[in-house]
Amino acid sequence: MDTPARVRADVCPGVFAPHDAADGALARVRLPGGVVTSEQLHVLAECADGFADGEIHLTSRGNLQLRGLDRTATRLAQRLTEAGLLPSASHERVRNILASPRSETARALAADLDVALCARPELAALPGRFLFAFDDGSGDVAGEGADLCWRDGAVLLAGVDTGKRVKADQAVEALLQVASAFLKAREGEWRISELHDASALAAALPGTTVTPVDLPVRPGIPIGLLDDGAAVAPEFGVLTSARLRLFASLAPFAVVTPWRSVFLPGVRDAEPLAGMLTERGVTACIGRPGCAKSRADVRADARRVSGVRAHFAGCERRCGKPAAGHVDVLAEEDGYRVDGTWVPVAALADFLLGKGAQ
Numbered sequence: 133m134d135t136p137a138r139v140r141a142d143v144c145p146g147v148f149a150p151h152d153a154a155d156g157a158l159a160r161v162r163l164p165g166g167v168v169t170s171e172q173l174h175v176l177a178e179c180a181d182g183f184a185d186g187e188i189h190l191t192s193r194g195n196l197q198l199r200g201l202d203r204t205a206t207r208l209a210q211r212l213t214e215a216g217l218l219p220s221a222s223h224e225r226v227r228n229i230l231a232s233p234r235s236e237t238a239r240a241l242a243a244d245l246d247v248a249l250c251a252r253p254e255l256a257a258l259p260g261r262f263l264f265a266f267d268d269g270s271g272d273v274a275g276e277g278a279d280l281c282w283r284d285g286a287v288l289l290a291g292v293d294t295g296k297r298v299k300a301d302q303a304v305e306a307l308l309q310v311a312s313a314f315l316k317a318r319e320g321e322w323r324i325s326e327l328h329d330a331s332a333l334a335a336a337l338p339g340t341t342v343t344p345v346d347l348p349v350r351p352g353i354p355i356g357l358l359d360d361g362a363a364v365a366p367e368f369g370v371l372t373s374a375r376l377r378l379f380a381s382l383a384p385f386a387v388v389t390p391w392r393s394v395f396l397p398g399v400r401d402a403e404p405l406a407g408m409l410t411e412r413g414v415t416a417c418i419g420r421p422g423c424a425k426s427r428a429d430v431r432a433d434a435r436r437v438s439g440v441r442a443h444f445a446g447c448e449r450r451c452g453k454p455a456a457g458h459v460d461v462l463a464e465e466d467g468y469r470v471d472g473t474w475v476p477v478a479a480l481a482d483f484l485l486g487k488g489a490q
Contacts, residue, residue, distance in 0.1 A: 144260025146225045147209050147218060150201060154424040155185065157201040159208065161217055162224065165231035165242030165266070166194040166388040166395075168217075170380035175215040177373035177380075183208045188376060189418075190369035190392040192452050193263065193276075194230055199422065220250040225260040230276055233353055233387040233395040234360060235268035237300065241282065242266050245304045252308065257315055259322035264307055275349030276390050276455045279314070279324040280307045283347060287337055290325040293347055298339035309336045351456040352391050355411040362399040364408035365392065368416055368431055369452075378404060391454070415458070416444035417451040425449070428463035433477060440484045444468075459487050 145151035150159040161176070168176070176196065180188050185200035201208065212218045220227070227249065231242035245264060249255055267274040269284030274291070281288040282303040287296045289310070298306045313336040314324060324330045355365045361383070366375070369392030379386045379396060382404060387395040392415065402409060414437050417423065419430035426446025434444040442459035445451065450462070461484070462469040467476045475483045 144225055146260070147212060148221060148224055150203055152203065153199065153418070153422055155200050155422040157203040159198045159201055160191065161196045161198070161212060162227040163195055163217075163388055164227050164229035164246035165239040166233060166390075167239055167243070167385055168196075168388065169385045170383065172215050172217055173376045173380035173386060175211060175217070177376040179208055179211055180373040180376070186373055188371045188373070190366070190371065190388055190394070192390055192392065192454060193228060194388045194390045195228075196388065199418070219246075222253070222256040223250045226256060226258040226262060228260070228263045230263065230265040230273040230278060230390055232266065232268040232270060232272050233363075233389045234358075238266040238268045238273075239387070241300065241303055245307060248304050248308055254315065255308070255311060258311060261322045262311070262314075264311075266303070271347060271349040272351060272353065273390065274347065275351040280310055282307060286347065287334075287339070288347070289330050289333060290323070293344040294331075294334040294337060295341050295344040296334060296337040296339050297342055298337065302338055306337050306339065309338075310334075312336070351454075353389055353393055353395060355393060356409045357400065357402050361395055361397040362402070362405060362409070363389075363393050363395045364405050365411040366394075366408050367412065368392070368434075375408075412438055413441040414438065414444070415442075415452060415454055417446050419444070419446045419463075423447075423451075426463065427465065428468075430463055433468075433480065434461075436481045437484050440487055442484055442487075459484060
């Protein structure tokens with residue numbers, strides 16, 4: 133793909149390098165494979181109450197964000213480090229690793245890659261947008277735009293099958309070899325898809341070679357009680373500290389997904405999870421007043437809409453945009469641009485309902 137090289141440095145936020153927003157500093161906590169233990173949930177709840185706005189925000193990469201922070205406070209990083217949530221200061225922003233939420237194998241590979249990644253000093257130079265993924269073959273996280281994805285043996289570069297087939301016990305090393313090759317090949321690019329010739333990176337892969345195939349994807353996880361646990365979908369991916377503590381009491385660990393949901397393995401009782409077992413399908417960036425760049429209170433407007441998969445964005449950055457298909461709803465002065473059509477706020481719900489029926 134012939135994409136111009138990036139002209140500015142990657143400033144993807146972390147805990148040691150938070151982003152300044154209108155409602156205070158924002159810190160992103162990476163969760164390789166989305167896994168967070170019950171003990172860590174208690175610590176995150178404590179941090180949300182003590183340092184942030186009392187809530188945890190789920191991201192479209194299966195990570196967590198704390199908002200409303202005091203940038204000068206140092207206790208947050210110390211507390212997260214003590215809980216094992218910041219194992220490497222140098223590699224903090226590059227620990228972007230997705231895994232099929234319900235797959236023990238995929239989650240274990242994500243954990244192994246995290247350890248191996250942090251052990252290689254040169255890989256701290258990866259851009260903060262670079263993304264790894266381990267898919268159990270179901271096609272769930274393979275559709276999330278990862279730069280490197282191991283999909284039950286198949287290795288994908290920027291979502292495209294390379295034809296290379298790598299066994300699970302070689303998967304971690306294979307992906308790290310390609311990541312190293314990317315660092316040598318890049319000239320300012322953040323993503324593999326931005327390289328002029330990404331296919332050349334496949335030469336770094338071990339394993340057998342077959343004819344590449346188109347592999348179907350099916351992003352998402354069923355919301356509700358499942359045969360191996362429960363998946364919950366909090367509105368706009370926002371969890372109160374009380375809900376974090378609830379999750380910690382129900383399961384030994386939780387898995388944050390890239391669809392702003394949370395999988396709780398082994399949970400069988402729906403009653404404690406009331407209000408989180410249905411999915412609205414509507415997502416939104418933080419909007420006003422949290423973001424100074426936003427042209428509208430997009431979450432207030434999004435709450436008026438149902439029956440359609442849509443993402444509300446306050447500006448052209450479209451923060452938190454899902455990878456899967458959705459209606460693009462972009463805030464403008466006195467209305468929204470919906471897939472290119474300007475719609476006044478008063479007519480938005482009916483217009484989107486019509487889009488959902490198409």
